[in-house]
Amino acid sequence: MDTKYFITSDSTTDIPENLCENGYDTIKMTYVLDGVLYDGETNDFLSPEAFYEQLRAGAIVSTSLVPEHTALEFFESKLKAGYDVLHIGFSSGLSGTYDNYVKAKEKLEKKYPERKIALIDSKSASGGEGLLVLKAIRNRKKGMDIASNALDVEAAVDNVIHLFTVDDLMHLYRGGRLSKSKAIMGTLAHIKPVLIVNKEGKLEQFMKVSGNNLCIKTIAENLAHRVKGFDNDVCFITHTMALNNAEKLKAKIQELTGVNDVRIMPCSPIIGAHLGYGAVTVEMFGEPKNPK
Numbered sequence: 001m002d003t004k005y006f007i008t009s010d011s012t013t014d015i016p017e018n019l020c021e022n023g024y025d026t027i028k029m030t031y032v033l034d035g036v037l038y039d040g041e042t043n044d045f046l047s048p049e050a051f052y053e054q055l056r057a058g059a060i061v062s063t064s065l066v067p068e069h070t071a072l073e074f075f076e077s078k079l080k081a082g083y084d085v086l087h088i089g090f091s092s093g094l095s096g097t098y099d100n101y102v103k104a105k106e107k108l109e110k111k112y113p114e115r116k117i118a119l120i121d122s123k124s125a126s127g128g129e130g131l132l133v134l135k136a137i138r139n140r141k142k143g144m145d146i147a148s149n150a151l152d153v154e155a156a157v158d159n160v161i162h163l164f165t166v167d168d169l170m171h172l173y174r175g176g177r178l179s180k181s182k183a184i185m186g187t188l189a190h191i192k193p194v195l196i197v198n199k200e201g202k203l204e205q206f207m208k209v210s211g212n213n214l215c216i217k218t219i220a221e222n223l224a225h226r227v228k229g230f231d232n233d234v235c236f237i238t239h240t241m242a243l244n245n246a247e248k249l250k251a252k253i254q255e256l257t258g259v260n261d262v263r264i265m266p267c268s269p270i271i272g273a274h275l276g277y278g279a280v281t282v283e284m285f286g287e288p289k290n291p292k
Contacts (some may be wrong), residue, residue: 005084005116007136008074010097011088013237015130016263018193021170023083024157027066027074029097029270034059048266052063055154063270070141071104074121075117079108084116084146088153090134091123092199096210118150120157123201126237126271126282128160161226161286162197163206163219167242167278168287169193185250194219199289216245218251219282226286227257240279251279259284 011029018287032056038045046054055061078085092098098121124127132153139149169191173183186193191208192215196203208220209215234252235287239246243264250262266272267281275281 005081005086005140006078007086007088007133008078009088009122009129009133010090012125012268013088013129013133014126014265014268014271015091015133016029016265019134019137019222019234019263021141023140024137025074025078027071029063029066031061031063031269031273032222033061034178037244037262038210044062046269047271048269049241051269052266052277053183053271055273056241061154061269061273063273065095067101068100070104071097071100075104075108076112079115079117084118086118086134086136086140086146086150086153088120088122088129090129091125091201093123093198093199094123094125109284116146118146120150120154121201123157123159123199123281123289124160124162124197126162126238126267126281127265128197130236131234131283131285132156132158133193146220149279156285157234158199158288159230159285159287160283161223161224164195164275164279164281164285165192165215167193168276171276192224197289212245213248216248216275218291219280220249220256223282223284223286224256227284230257230285231256232284232286233261236283237262237264238271238281238283239264240267240272240275240277242278242280245278245280249282253282257284 007024009026011026028040075085089098089101101119122132136153169183169186173180193208194206196204196206209218237246246264
């Protein structure tokens with residue numbers, strides 16, 4: 001590590017392993033798949049491939065927020081070892097987990113007054129969190145102290161652009177994010193929704209298009225428009241076993257933005273559980289989050 005603090009996030013974060021380094025860690029989040037708990041202890045976490053194949057086959061999945069005591073134990077392990085903590089958390093607009101981080105921080109700061117815990121509400125998920133983590137890692141490598149790093153990452157939160165689409169509208173219905181009638185009508189009409197994560201860190205439908213190829217083209221063109229003038233040297237694409245569409249999106253983004261370093265990776269099961277099989281997401285820095 002270049003400086004005396006850990007950078008941490010949640011297992012909702014998607015970032016290529018080779019872009020991480022020592023001094024980065026994640027809080028594991030659990031899920032229940034067809035009544036079986038996967039927490040890394042009772043049962044090992046499934047590989048993305050195994051997880052999404054079960055989801056495709058109709059398995060019922062639920063996820064849980066990080067309990068306060070889990071957050072407290074995780075942070076305390078770093079503080080005890082003499083490290084401060086810069087934590088980039090899953091969007092408070094999508095989970096109550098961030099509130100538990102705040103509670104854990106308040107308790108630990110009283111117990112360890114000489115140590116610092118800097119919390120950042122990413123208002124993001126998946127590759128969006130990953131971009132903020134990468135920014136923090138790069139800042140620390142340059143020698144930036146924890147306070148300055150936190151301020152710099154915080155300032156970038158509203159510039160994380162998420163665009164994504166799902167393949168199964170009925171999955172959005174089952175998750176309570178779309179009415180049954182709209183899901184059925186959209187499926188029959190081959191409608192592909194394009195969604196964003198808005199400035200409150202919540203999911204929001206941005207537009208609807210007809211057909212898969214037009215959807216990929218629309219996402220790439222909208223992204224290219226939003227990132228003009230921003231210094232992006234990497235783009236993250238995640239997918240829930242939709243590699244073909246991810247590759248198509250990568251090629252279009254490279255063509256339209258000139259950014260060649262486009263990383264494709266499986267989406268975290270914690271996020272993918274709510275997107276369903278066949279989803280694709282893309283994240284870069286760009287214009288402030290706004291659906292217009």
